[in-house]
Amino acid sequence: MKDVRTMHQVEIATTKNALLDAPEMTLNMGPQHPSTHGVLRVVLKLDGETVIDLDCDVGYLHRGMEKIAENRTYTMIAPYWDRLDYIAAVSNGLVWVETVEQMIGLDVPRRAHYIRTILTELNRIASHLLWLGTHALDIGAVTILLWAFREREEILKIFERQFGARLTCHAWRIGGMPNDAYDDFASDVKRFVDNFPKRLDEYETVLSENRIWLSRTVGIGVISGEEAIAIGLSGPSLRGSGVAWDIRKARPYAAYADMDFDVPLGENGDTYDRYLVRMEEMRQSRRIVKQAIDNLPDGPVNAKVPKLIKPPVGDYYHSIEGPKGEIGCYLVSDGTQQPWRVRVRPPSFINLQALKQMSIGHLVADVVAIIGTLDIVLGEIDR
């Protein structure tokens, strides 16, 4: 009896030691994990609770967008582009129509450019609000999610009245817009623009100096400017590291050349700086919307578009500054009604490549914060 007990104890002791001595453990995060913002699978190699290696598994949401585009006419492809980054459907739609317009040499009326600028900037605010809500929720602040969705609702209502849909709007047509701005468009946008800064201040009161927020974000997921450029980061994730690169300034499209706005930059390249950059970007977007709605020109919103759109043989690349970064479209035409090849330059996919570099050495809970700060959308990563 006595022997059995001692043997049992010895057995427990050896297994305990074996577990404690195990050098590393593999942990699967996702694809159904709520903090991965979609169907992203992250294979973590852990030493205790510290991440020592990390591998991303993407492709669960692959729909073959680029292949679908090869079998559709140029007009038909536009609604599919809303499904890339469904949080920022208006920006995605813009890059497609602008690429085709520039390829066939269409001059879009000035009013259409202004309305495009207003609505893409509103979409940027909506995308950043959703990022803010989910990012704060991942870290543990539930209140912000509800507030951010309330402001986002105002923007989505404007989208519903203008485009007829809230999320996948199919906002633009080649050569302009499907409809002119609706009757109360200016007053709706102005009301949002007037109310928004007060709301932003409230978010900042709750988060910016909150000590839990600071200890969860300051010094987490640091990436330097050189590393960020080497990986190919773009958008707020790049500007958080202090690199001044914004396509709205560098290669102005739509009506951005007429607008006066600043590009906020971070210093340290950590999660907190990226948070500050995005918050300031929302203020700047509001500034752009206010300028555009005050100077909204009159006139038509559609250019004369040929019935059959057949771009000349050749290839063309055009990119815009989406809410997540540089979203680009590389288009190869063989002179027929359908593109020969379409390639999307997705900001989320390339930003996700920084995850490994940012996460190594941090804790598992910080990986959640870093995925949040990169602001990825899986619809765009997998296409």
Place this chain on the structure above:
Amino acid sequence: MPLVPVPKSTFVQKLKRFFMVDLLKGMAVTLGFNIGALTDKDSVAGKGIYTEQYPKVRPDVAPRFHGAPRLNMDPETHDTLCIACNLCALACPEDCIDVIPMDVEVIVAGKPRRKKVLDEFIFDTSRCMFCALCQEACPTYCLELTQDFELATYSRAGFVWNREMLEQGRETVKYES
């Protein structure tokens, strides 16, 4: 792993931290929201209730909303406006529209002529992504995406709408509020 040194706090910051100023600030904002919600005139009956009582009260969607498809009819004669031109089927990216025409004999100026009219119209709402390209292609304003948004059915076959359904619309249950 590059680490950013957290800046050392000054005396004022330490004092603020001791008295939990950041916490109190945040709680003041949330408390303000709670009190504000109770007196908000936009909420239902000013009582801080924001929930829409959905099946009883249906929301008003925008006039441009892209919802259930409908084939419009001439309001006086109740004939269909569709001329079976097939443009909507050609515009559809998802290929979910089938226009089936038929030939009828009509007598124009005493002579029999063959005329193409609409026989059947199939619209597969399960594949539709409500992009409204068909609505824009229609030359007679016949095909229209309406404000109806209740499209759920019990079977896959229920998503395929025929001409009768497209002209009459679906019956929705009305609840007493």
